[in-house]
Amino acid sequence: MPVTALRLGTRASALALAQARAVAALLDVECELVEITTAGDVDRARGDKSRWVGALEQALLAGDIDLAVHSAKDVPGALADGTVIAATPRRANPVDVLVGDVSLAAVREGARVGTSALRRRAQVLAARPDVSVVELRGNVDTRLAKRAAGEVDVLVLAAAGLERLHRDGGRHLDFVPAPGQGVIAVQARAGSAAADAARAADHPGTHVCLDEERAAVRLLGASCNTPVGVLARRVGDGLVVCGFAGLPDGSAWLVDQAGSGEALARRMLAAGAAELLREAEAIA
Structure with missing residues (x-):
């Protein structure tokens, strides 16, 4: 029987919901968004990527949802057994951006640069060893608010997140982004009717690039x-x-x-x- 409705599992953050809605808009059937709290939402301390996707994968395998919608950069290299990345919509801008100044070179000596990513920390300090990198966690709006409150001078964020939330963009940084940055990954049970239906949202060029990055x-x-x-x-x-x-x-x-x-x-x-x-x- 053809699929007439799909339950899309998603985290409840504004960005995650925006991504899930973007996927739903590409599918040819009625979609219900099912909000699921992950371990990463409960405790943002550094840890394995499975904190962000584990609860969604469990719900998928249990049949509580038909598809799980993730930020591809949060998906571990090994998927849960019996699941596949069924679709990747067209990639958004994958670059990192600086919020709060015109360029990284222009940031004052000793400035506080906010980021939670080790990759961004390494690239900031490789280019500007004279600044101080401050571990700054939280969703996009939380980080923007922390900068506005003076906790840091500038932020390094993903352009894709700002764009999907319709927030003012920053200045492009010549960093190598995280694998999967800017990509939405739609996970399904392998061989399921939902996996077949999800392919309506797939952008083959994006999928190829994600596969190479994950490899x-x-x-x-x-x-x-x-x-x-x-x-x-x-x-x-x-x-x-x-x-x-x-x-x-x-x-x-x-x-x-x-x-x-x-x-x-x-x-x-x-x-x-x-x-x-x-x-x-x-x-x-």
């Missing part, structure tokens, strides 16, 4: 405690996949690019990425 992360053995960035882009008929790995204090890093995620990871590993990431994990 690079798996081969690198990266975790939430390793500062790694990967971005795949279509260039002509092929792909260019860029990567970053570094130490959280910005004292050492490497960047590279290749024509696939696996080729990138192999090049980075040959250049010493494994040792760099082991040291980063120990520091974190």
